[in-house]
Amino acid sequence: MTLIFKIVASDEWQAAKSAGAFAGAAVDRADGYIHFSTAAQAPETAAKWFAGRExxxxVAVDAQALGSDLKWEPSRGGALFPHLYAALPTSAVLWSRPLPLGPDGRHDFGSLPG
Incomplete structure (x- = not known):
């Protein structure tokens, strides 16, 4: 199983869980797909786009459960990032947890499988 990760505002994620699907954050909807990161990419994504946010x-997602709507496309420096061209069904989510800031001001991911 390949895990991919979505960093999302907690209130948006609560709404998605109630609805049964996540249609994406404003940036996702503007770009036409939901942005995800691998375990290796997630800390850089958090630092670049979510610095200081508490x-x-x-959200950890089973990439295979997304089927052909998930595309791996080049982004930063040519690295392949997972992009979902559909709403994220909560049935594909394996777990979710708060993403706190560590004492250094960066987000504390702990140990991510991936």
Whole structure:
């Protein structure tokens, strides 16, 4: 199983859980797909796009459960990032948890499988 990760505002994630699907954050909807990161990419994503935010949830998703709507496309420096061209069904989510800031001001991911 390949895990991919979504960093999302906690209130948006609560709404998605109630709805049964996540249609994406404003940036996702503007770009036409939901942005994800691998375990190796997630800390850089958090530092670049979510620096200092304490209201975040980290969502772990089974990439295979997303089928052909998930595309791996080049982004930063040519690295392949997972992009979902559909709403994220909560049935594909394996777990979610708060993403706190560590004492150094960076998000504390702990140990991510991936």
């Amino acid at each position: 209201d975040l949830t980290l």
